[in-house]
Amino acid sequence: MGLYTLQRLMTHKSPMMTQRYAPLRDETLKHGANVMSRLVAAAEEGVKETTK
Numbered sequence: 001m002g003l004y005t006l007q008r009l010m011t012h013k014s015p016m017m018t019q020r021y022a023p024l025r026d027e028t029l030k031h032g033a034n035v036m037s038r039l040v041a042a043a044e045e046g047v048k049e050t051t052k
Helices: 003-009 015-021 026-050
Strands: none
Touching: 003 015
């Protein structure tokens, strides 16, 4: 994942803010991505339920 993609996902306005988090360990970033993935999936499921 590129820095710009990470910046967009984290909704940072400045790449300097994203760079602050860039040194995080790969395990930490993977865990964060997994949490976000579950949150997005839950939100999508909620949208499906409301449109039935």
